[in-house]
Amino acid sequence: AVDVQRALAAEPWPDPVRLVVRMGIHAGEVLERDGNLFGDPVNRCARIRGLAHGGQVLLSGTTKELVEGWPPEGVGMLDLGEHRMKDLTAPVRIFQVTHPDLPAEFPPLASLNQARHNLPVQLSSFVGRTAALAELVALVRAHPLVTVTGFGGMGKTRLALQAGAELADGDGDGVWFVDLSAVRDAAGLPEAVARVLGLSGEGDPLDLVRAHLADKRILLLCDNVEQLLPDAAGLLAAVAGAGPGVRVLVTSREPVGLRGEQVYPLPPLASPSSMATPCAGP
Numbered sequence: 001a002v003d004v005q006r007a008l009a010a011e012p013w014p015d016p017v018r019l020v021v022r023m024g025i026h027a028g029e030v031l032e033r034d035g036n037l038f039g040d041p042v043n044r045c046a047r048i049r050g051l052a053h054g055g056q057v058l059l060s061g062t063t064k065e066l067v068e069g070w071p072p073e074g075v076g077m078l079d080l081g082e083h084r085m086k087d088l089t090a091p092v093r094i095f096q097v098t099h100p101d102l103p104a105e106f107p108p109l110a111s112l113n114q115a116r117h118n119l120p121v122q123l124s125s126f127v128g129r130t131a132a133l134a135e136l137v138a139l140v141r142a143h144p145l146v147t148v149t150g151f152g153g154m155g156k157t158r159l160a161l162q163a164g165a166e167l168a169d170g171d172g173d174g175v176w177f178v179d180l181s182a183v184r185d186a187a188g189l190p191e192a193v194a195r196v197l198g199l200s201g202e203g204d205p206l207d208l209v210r211a212h213l214a215d216k217r218i219l220l221l222c223d224n225v226e227q228l229l230p231d232a233a234g235l236l237a238a239v240a241g242a243g244p245g246v247r248v249l250v251t252s253r254e255p256v257g258l259r260g261e262q263v264y265p266l267p268p269l270a271s272p273s274s275m276a277t278p279c280a281g282p
Contacts, residue, residue: 001025001057002075006101009055020054025097027063043125044092047085051094051109055102058109061093074099083111086165087125112165116174118196119164126162128269129155136163136264140219140247143262145240147225147250150266156251157223159266163249164221172217172245181224186231193220193239206235210242217245226253233257 001023008019026048028041044060052058059067064077071077076098082091098104108114126133139146140163148156164175178196183189190206199208220239225232233256240248250256255263 002072002097002099002102005055005057006099009101009103022049022052022054023057024049024052024060025057025063026060027066040125040127043087043127044085047087047125048092048094051083051085051111053106053110056106057097057102059095059097061095064093064095074101080109083109083113084121085111086162086168088112088119088122088161088165089125090121108170112168114170115168116170116172117164117168118177119161119168119175120177122158122161126158129159132159132264132267133162133166136160136249137166139262139264140167140249143260144246145236145248145250145256145258145260146262146264147252147256148264148266149252149255152253154266155269156266160221160223160249160251164219167219172219175219175221177221177223179223180228183228186228186235189222189228189232189235190239193222206238209239213239213242213246215245216243219247219249222248222250224252225250225256229254230257 005021005023008021011019013019024045024047026041026045028039028044030037030039030041032038048058048060059077078096078098080094080096082093084091094109096106112119136146136148136159148160150156161177164177168175176196178192180189180192183192190204190209193209194200194205197209197212199212201208222236225236229252236248236250236256237258240246255261
C-alpha cells in the first residue's frame with residue numbers, strides 16, 4: 001500500500017489532474033468462490049476504506065496487531081482512536097499508515113463520530129438489501145415523510161437505521177432514532193420525540209417539537225408506529241411539516257395514510273448467496 005501511494009504521488013500527472021486513492025486494510029476469515037471473496041471482513045474493509053481521504057491508508061486494529069514489529073523502514077502507524085462506521089457496529093480502533101514520502105495531515109475521518117445522532121450499536125454489519133437501501137435513501141432525501149412498511153421481523157428497523165447512518169453527516173442537526181414500541185397512546189408520540197431531542201419546558205410537547213425543528217436540517221426515525229395509528233397520523237404530519245429541512249422516516253406494518261406520504265413496501269430478503277458482498281480485486 002505504501003509503495004502504491006508513493007508511486008501515485010511521484011507520478012507526473014497532467015496539470016491540474018492529480019489522482020489520489022484512499023485505502024483500507026483489514027484482516028479476517030472470508031469465503032472464496034469463483035475467484036471472489038465473501039464475508040463480513042470484506043464489508044468491514046470497505047467501510048474502513050470509506051473512512052479515509054484520498055492519499056490516506058488506514059488499518060484496522062486487527063491488522064495493526066498482525067503487522068506489529070515488522071513494518072518496513074520509515075513506515076509508522078498513527079493511532080486515530082476508535083470510530084463508529086456506518087454499518088452501525090461497535091467502534092473500531094483505526095490507525096493511519098505514515099511514511100516520510102506520504103502526506104501526513106488529513107481532515108477528520110468520515111465516521112459517525114463526526115455526526116450528531118443516537119443510532120444504536122448493532123451486533124452485525126449491514127449485509128444485503130443494497131438496492132433497497134439506495135432506494136430508501138433517495139426517497140428520504142426527496143420527501144418529508146417516508147414510511148417503510150412490512151410484516152414484523154422483515155428488517156424494517158435495520159433498514160431504516162442503515163438509511164439514517166448513510167444520511168448522517170457532520171453538517172446538519174443530526175439523525176435521531178425514536179423508539180415507539182413502548183408507547184401505547186398517540187399523545188405520547190410528541191413526548192417521545194421531545195425526550196430524544198432533549199427538549200423540556202411547559203406547554204404542549206408538540207409545540208415544543210415544532211418550534212425546535214422549524215430551522216433545523218434533521219432526520220427523525222420513528223420506529224414501530226403501527227400501534228399508534230390512525231390517531232398519530234396528524235401528529236406525524238405536524239412534525240414532518242415543522243420546517244423545510246425536516247425529514248421523518250417511519251417504520252410501520254401499515255402506511256400512515258397521509259397525503260404526500262411516500263410508502264416503501266419492504267421487499268422480501270434475497271437468498272444468502274445473492275446477499276453476500278464480493279471483493280474481486282483492489
